[in-house]
Amino acid sequence: MTPVEQLADVAPEPGVSKPDPILVVDDVSRAFGGLKAVDVDHLEVQRGVITALIGPNGAGKTTFFNLLTGFDQPDSGTAVFDGEIASGKSSHELARKGMVRTFQLTKALTKLSVVENMKLGATHQRGEHFFAALVSPLWNAQERDIESRADALLERFKLDHMRDEYAGTMSGGQRKLLEMARSLMADPTLVMLDEPMAGVNPALTQSLLEHVKSLRHEGITVMFVEHDMDVVRDISDWVVVMAEGQIIAEGPPDTIGSNQQVIDAYLGSHHDSALDLDAGLLDEEKP
Amino acid sequence: MSLAAIDWGFILTQSVTQAFDFNAVVYALAAIGLNIHFGYAGLLNFGQVGFVAMGAYGMGLSITLWQLNPFLAVVVGMIFAAIFALILGLPTLRLRSDYLAIVTIAAAEIVRLIARSTVMRPITRGAEGLNEFIGPFRDLSPFSPGQIYGIGPIEWRGSQFFAVVVGWILVALSLLLVAQLMRSPWGRVVKAIREDEDAARALGKNAYWYKLQALILGGVIGGLGGMVQALGNATVQPDFFVAPLTFFFWLVLILGGVGRVWAPVFGAVVYWFMITFIQNTGRQLVDEGLIPTSIMDTSQIDQIRFWIVGAALALLMVFRPQGFFGSREEMALDAR
Ligand SMILES: Nc1ncnc2c1ncn2[C@@H]1O[C@H](COP(=O)(O)OP(=O)(O)OP(=O)(O)O)[C@@H](O)[C@H]1O
Ligand SMILES: [Mg+2]
Numbered sequence: 102m103t104p105v106e107q108l109a110d111v112a113p114e115p116g117v118s119k120p121d122p123i124l125v126v127d128d129v130s131r132a133f134g135g136l137k138a139v140d141v142d143h144l145e146v147q148r149g150v151i152t153a154l155i156g157p158n159g160a161g162k163t164t165f166f167n168l169l170t171g172f173d174q175p176d177s178g179t180a181v182f183d184g185e186i187a188s189g190k191s192s193h194e195l196a197r198k199g200m201v202r203t204f205q206l207t208k209a210l211t212k213l214s215v216v217e218n219m220k221l222g223a224t225h226q227r228g229e230h231f232f233a234a235l236v237s238p239l240w241n242a243q244e245r246d247i248e249s250r251a252d253a254l255l256e257r258f259k260l261d262h263m264r265d266e267y268a269g270t271m272s273g274g275q276r277k278l279l280e281m282a283r284s285l286m287a288d289p290t291l292v293m294l295d296e297p298m299a300g301v302n303p304a305l306t307q308s309l310l311e312h313v314k315s316l317r318h319e320g321i322t323v324m325f326v327e328h329d330m331d332v333v334r335d336i337s338d339w340v341v342v343m344a345e346g347q348i349i350a351e352g353p354p355d356t357i358g359s360n361q362q363v364i365d366a367y368l369g370s371h372h373d374s375a376l377d378l379d380a381g382l383l384d385e386e387k388p
Numbered sequence: 389m390s391l392a393a394i395d396w397g398f399i400l401t402q403s404v405t406q407a408f409d410f411n412a413v414v415y416a417l418a419a420i421g422l423n424i425h426f427g428y429a430g431l432l433n434f435g436q437v438g439f440v441a442m443g444a445y446g447m448g449l450s451i452t453l454w455q456l457n458p459f460l461a462v463v464v465g466m467i468f469a470a471i472f473a474l475i476l477g478l479p480t481l482r483l484r485s486d487y488l489a490i491v492t493i494a495a496a497e498i499v500r501l502i503a504r505s506t507v508m509r510p511i512t513r514g515a516e517g518l519n520e521f522i523g524p525f526r527d528l529s530p531f532s533p534g535q536i537y538g539i540g541p542i543e544w545r546g547s548q549f550f551a552v553v554v555g556w557i558l559v560a561l562s563l564l565l566v567a568q569l570m571r572s573p574w575g576r577v578v579k580a581i582r583e584d585e586d587a588a589r590a591l592g593k594n595a596y597w598y599k600l601q602a603l604i605l606g607g608v609i610g611g612l613g614g615m616v617q618a619l620g621n622a623t624v625q626p627d628f629f630v631a632p633l634t635f636f637f638w639l640v641l642i643l644g645g646v647g648r649v650w651a652p653v654f655g656a657v658v659y660w661f662m663i664t665f666i667q668n669t670g671r672q673l674v675d676e677g678l679i680p681t682s683i684m685d686t687s688q689i690d691q692i693r694f695w696i697v698g699a700a701l702a703l704l705m706v707f708r709p710q711g712f713f714g715s716r717e718e719m720a721l722d723a724r
Contacts, residue, residue, distance in 0.1 A: 172586065196592035208587035210580050211721045220573070221580050224592045228573035231601055235568055244573065269721030287591055 104149030105317075105338050113352030113360075116143035123148035123291055123322050124169070129178030129188070130346075131161075131168055138164045139175070140346040146291075151313065151323040153333045153354065156343035157367055162326045163205055165343065166295055170202045171195045183290065197224055199290035203297060205326070209276040211269025215260060218268050218279060219251035220244075222286025251286060258282040258312065274301040281312065285321075292316065294325035298332055310336050330358065342366065393676050399668040401541045406664035407657045410548060410620030413555030414440070415659065417613030418637040419644070419652030420562050421606035427647035428570060429602035430582030432489035435476075436610050436637050438496030441629035442468040443611025445503060445512065448624040451521035453511065458524045462615060469611030472499070473604040481599045488603075497631055504626035517625030518618075525550070525619055551620035558612050559653060567649045569605075578602055610637075639701060645714030654712060662700070666693040 107120040122145035131139040139161040146152050154162050167173035169180055171192035180187045182200055196202075210218050226247070227233050228240030255261045258278045263271060268279060277297055284292055297313070298306050314336055316323050327333050333340060333354055340357045342350040344366035350357060357363060406412065418436050425431040446468025450461035476495055480487040502508055504515045512518065531537055531546035531553075538544055544552055569575045577598050580588040585595045618624045640659050644651025670689040673679045684692060704711070710719045 192589040193592050193594045196590055202590050208584045210583035212718050221576055222591050226573045229577055234572035234574035
């Protein structure tokens with residue numbers, strides 16, 4: 102049974118357990134002053150599928166990502182990634198273990214060339230050690246390997262024509278592409294994409310979506326934050342809904358829109374009609 | 389009273405000599421260190437003179453206090469600078485970049501004040517400074533102290549020529565080191581951290597550790613500058629290491645162009661040429677009566693040359709903000 106098929110038997114309830122979770126979160130909370138930005142009782146993320154994390158602005162999605170990836174530390178609770186305790190670990194350690202993220206506000210390294218940006222993503226580089234760096238023969242061969250991997254990915258993301266340009270000369274959408282391609286250089290087992298399509302033009306969105314789907318084929322688990330419900334329905338296998346820091350619903354993408362709690366969270370508690378996703382009601386939540 | 393009386397040959401010889409003298413080497417090494425800090429790793433160090441002092445005192449004390457041999461003394465000087473980097477970096481490099489900047493300004497002054505304090509007199513000889521360390525180095529020197537060495541009209545006494553030669557060798561080695569590091573994956577990580585530390589961390593790079601390495605490396609190279617100063621002046625005095633010196637190192641770096649391997653050396657040479665040229669020309673103009681003493685006398689030239697250098701730097705920033713070697717293209721990326 103494929104990971105996606107396994108999800109068919111999972112009940113659409115918040116905090117439900119999955120057959121093969123890569124990430125298990127327990128009681129994770131984070132408060133900013135009096136505001137509880139994240140307060141998650143239990144969440145499991147199925148291995149090998151695409152999970153969407155949705156929720157209104159300020160729901161705590163980015164904060165939750167920060168907590169999981171070591172960019173922020175939770176006030177309480179634990180996260181287990183691939184069988185190992187992840188909470189308390191620093192961001193670079195988690196990245197080396199295969200949990201690689203991108204940022205809502207893109208972080209292209211503007212004064213490095215596009216291909217250098219890509220090469221940076223590769224982990225376990227011998228030439229990154231100070232003394233080894235002084236002796237080129239120790240890392241030349243590996244560097245060539247990394248470079249050909251980088252070139253292959255650039256081609257796949259249709260960025261090869263910008264290979265030697267400064268990343269700072271790229272458009273916003275191209276930077277999103279670069280950041281995603283760069284994260285793949287790190288050979289991740291779990292990629293966490295924070296609004297990968299935000300600000301990307303529709304034509305480019307389509308190709309980004311194809312790339313995200315192709316990750317699933319390679320056995321990479323994807324968790325991504327997205328506001329556009331069309332996108333969510335198109336590529337995700339499972340949807341997790343966050344509101345006011347809590348997980349309020351989970352389920353397959355085609356039924357999540359009719360969940361009363363989700364409707365309440367997005368529109369206030371006085372609506373009773375199912376969300377008209379095609380009309381793009383949720384799009385209004387876009388920043 | 390005429391322009392013809394001005395001895396341009398003398399002025400040029402003086403200026404070129406100063407441009408390649410050991411003082412220029414001290415500035416070049418300190419600025420190479422700053423270039424690693426700021427140009428490549430994005431660290432704001434406003435106390436580079438503290439590292440220079442640590443190098444000089446480490447080397448001097450190794451001989452006056454512990455009677456080590458000169459080669460070990462140089463190693464100890466480097467270790468002193470590295471320890472200074474650890475003291476400054478360990479607590480601050482996890483925080484925002486401003487914290488390092490604040491701490492370095494204060495720390496450099498603390499080094500100087502401790503070295504010249506009365507309690508430290510038995511060790512550092514207070515304000516008088518260290519002198520006796522120079523003997524073992526003189527013994528190493530292939531040049532006889534009294535003799536004149538040089539190329540054409542550019543001449544040094546044997547005692548100082550040793551510092552000049554050793555100094556330029558150190559500059560060459562430092563440049564090779566920087567060039568190699570910055571084309572290696574290590575350099576790529578360091579530059580990435582300069583651009584965006586979080587992006588580097590998200591890709592598995594331990595930003596804190598790399599910043600610490602960069603701080604140590606740039607500090608140790610600054611420390612070598614301190615040792616060249618000690619050799620050239622045959623003394624290590626606390627009041628050489630005053631806070632404004634750091635800003636001259638910055639000037640030299642910005643003049644050359646931040647983040648370029650060669651730039652700090654070029655900046656140091658041009659700076660010392662300009663300073664000497666202005667000073668000598670001004671002095672002769674006053675002596676010849678071409679500038680009346682009611683406007684300026686010779687004793688004021690020392691101050692006025694800095695005004696002129698300051699004005700020149702301001703003009704450079706207007707017309708060539710990237711410095712001589714910097715890249716305008718890179719600079720334009722900041723505006724996007
Ligand atoms: N560093 C911080 N200090 C104080 N409050 C914060 C901080 N970061 C986030 N918050 C607050 O936590 C809440 C959740 O923010 P978060 O950025 O996680 O939302 P989000 O779900 O990612 O929203 P969006 O969809 O707009 O990106 C918000 O109310 C925000 O104001
Ligand atoms: Mg967000």
